[in-house]
Amino acid sequence: DTGVSQDPRHKITKRGQNVTFRCDPISEHNRLYWYRQTLGQGPEFLTYFQNEAQLEKSRLLSDRFSAERPKGSFSTLEIQRTEQGDSAMYLCASSRLTGGGGYTFGSGTRLTVV
Amino acid sequence: DAKTTQPNSMESNEEEPVHLPCNHSTISGTDYIHWYRQLPSQGPEYVIHGLTSNVNNRMASLAIAEDRKSSTLILHRATLRDAAVYYCILRDTSGTYKYIFGTGTRLKVLA
Numbered sequence: 001d002t003g004v005s006q007d008p009r010h011k012i013t014k015r016g017q018n019v020t021f022r023c024d025p026i027s028e029h030n031r032l033y034w035y036r037q038t039l040g041q042g043p044e045f046l047t048y049f050q051n052e053a054q055l056e057k058s059r060l061l062s063d064r065f066s067a068e069r070p071k072g073s074f075s076t077l078e079i080q081r082t083e084q085g086d087s088a089m090y091l092c093a094s095s096r097l098t099g100g101g102g103y104t105f106g107s108g109t110r111l112t113v114v
Numbered sequence: 115d116a117k118t119t120q121p122n123s124m125e126s127n128e129e130e131p132v133h134l135p136c137n138h139s140t141i142s143g144t145d146y147i148h149w150y151r152q153l154p155s156q157g158p159e160y161v162i163h164g165l166t167s168n169v170n171n172r173m174a175s176l177a178i179a180e181d182r183k184s185s186t187l188i189l190h191r192a193t194l195r196d197a198a199v200y201y202c203i204l205r206d207t208s209g210t211y212k213y214i215f216g217t218g219t220r221l222k223v224l225a
Binding site: 004031033035040041042043044045048056091093095102103104105106107108 | 148150155156157158159160163199201211212213214215216217218
């Protein structure tokens, strides 16, 4: 068990470009979450998958954002037509389906839009 | 909105106990109390969680008030590596299990 992996760790992109991030959760975890974190703030919920089904999306997830989890394994988060306000740390986390236990977070992908 | 209230920052001396308070007056019967910490440039790390009874693990202890409207995370002997932002979060087990984070408490440990 190597934990939750996120790729890339850092991404610098020009405004208007599309970017895609990947998250590989812990293999036996059914739940997968994406969060966004800006400097000095706690992480903000973006979206949630249970297996391959996307069951909840935050209002923060504008139509430029899309997330997928094909076959209930890894997940991707795509941002189209990036804006400077999208600069943030994007965090992925996974957890088991049942029980009150916690998540395991990845180390995040830091996006800088220039 | 976050359903917990924490002090913005606290300081502790190395090798002394640290008590990090959290108020959650609107807690419901299905909410678990979770604590995470986040070191610079890393994702949050699970510390401990509880429902009603006090809990201990190798990292910390969690003391929950009898009315569940507040809790305290206890680090028994702070080390420099414990300097981090500590988040107290309520987790609703009747829904998506998502967390709503606040801004947490920044703990500074003095050598």
